[in-house]
Amino acid sequence: MNKVLLIFFLFFHSTLSFADNSTDTASTNEEPIVSPEALGLSSPRETFATFLHSMNDIKRGHSERINRATSTLDLSAINPLIREEKGRDLAWMLLEVIDKTKIVTLETIPNRKEGAPYIFAQYQHGTISLSKSAHGHWLFSQTTLSSLPDIVEELSPKKRLKVDDDNAQYIPWHIQFRQQLPDSLRARSFLLENWKWLGIFLSIALGIIADKFTSFSLQILVKNFRRKTRLPAFKDTPEDMLRPLAMLVMAAIWWAGLNLLALPDQAMIILLVAVKILAGIAGVWGSYRLVDWVTLYLQYQASQTDNKVDDVLVPLIRKTLKVFVTVIGITFVASNLNLNVSSLLASLGLGGLAFALAAKDVVQNLFGSITVILDQTFHTGDWIVVNDIEGSVEEVGLRSTKIRTFYDSLITLPNSIFITAKVDNMGQRRYRRLKCNVSLTYDTPPDKIEAFCEGVRELIRLHPYMRKDYFHVYLNSLGASSLDVLVYVFWETPDWGTELRERQRFLLDILRLAKNQQINIAFPTQTLHLLTPNDLTEEAAAQPTPPSVEELSEQFKQSAKNIVSQSMNTENKPPPVKF
Known part of the structure; x- marks a missing residue:
């Protein structure tokens, strides 16, 4: 959440610098110019007809026609951030003034396409006039729009010339409300009229109260959900999971309050920018919470499967969705502020080269x-x-x-x-390997060594985690101080902890087998014989005459044949080892 706030703080700081110049920004992105004839703005008469017909269509339920009505107003002097809201109010004010001035007969309005501005009526606080713009459109002039609030106030005691009981409900709320207020609330004590200060205070208070009440209600809702849900994944749902929704309610109340109070343009721009960014932060924060909630379910589902790919995908999905939500949030705020995103990036100091270098690393990491x-x-x-x-x-x-x-x-x-x-x-790894030597003392009889090796093989067959289709246990070398039996085995275990446990059990069983069969495990030793000169003389006198080399060789050959004939069949070659 801190990262989101930082991003939006920088974004808000940049948008304020754009607010005063947003008119120029909007002009660079204007739609293709349409002919005045196609828009119904080619003459004062056509402009009047377009405005009146559009406003009457709105009363009949076609609310989308408000855009056509505001197209007859010269709103170029109004900041694009509040142009839509101000345009709607000005259209209804203009209709109120016209209805209280005279019944419009279109035939009496000139149908000329050139010439001086057309003045419809003059009042003490201004005039209602139409002038031709640079694009050839006849529009209600900027001076007319700027004097409309004063003219409406001037004509407030008068009644409409054309009786229309439903017309009052379409007049802007702040105009109707202001007309009912006493003079003390309509007075201007500091910058704004007193009733507008009171409205700002009430909007802020109502928004905060709604935020606290909504937050408390949503916490109760989440607690009931956690208690009733059957999915273990949702048992850990945070109590403030839906907290951003309460902030959205507060932003919505403030947004509505600003639009109803009809504040001056500069104040409206600053406050509306702040509220829209607050709504964007709340929306992104709420979407983050929704992503976390969905991730809880995905993590639970991934934990129920043996496949580990989904364990990797769940964090990736979570981060991808959060990046996507952030982009959508920034785009939402930028579109509501009528800002050019590329200009915003330039204002933040992201040059083309720096951005390209950063994007290179991002793309490489993504492909990784x-x-x-x-x-x-x-x-x-x-x-x-x-x-x-x-x-x-x-x-x-x-x-x-x-x-x-x-x-x-x-x-x-x-x-x-x-x-x-x-x-x-x-x-x-499918198997965890162990390769070691079990060292036996040199006084161990050969038959016992062979029996010991077979005993170790039986241990391998009995241990549940050990691989049964491939292992080796053989006397492998005659060491300096021991007879080394090679033990080459494997375990099929899911993790390192199980491997360590099973390895210990196997090695301890080898020690128990050697102890039971009275086989001594060797350790590095050296034997030192001390002989005196008399011992050497006696030993030499006692030794008989040694046989010749030929006799000794024949004797050893015969002994070898006897040994091999006892251990294997010399006529048939033993087959390879099979498991």
């Missing part, structure tokens, strides 16, 4: 996140190694991926790295 999702390089919770960084994946976003290292620090990597980097996904 797409690569991770499509290739399923890793998922949330996987143990990965990227370059010299090792840890478990906590979150995959649009711009970056967060990795929690095994010393509990959090590393943020831009997703562009994953386009070219080598990722070692330890979490995607």
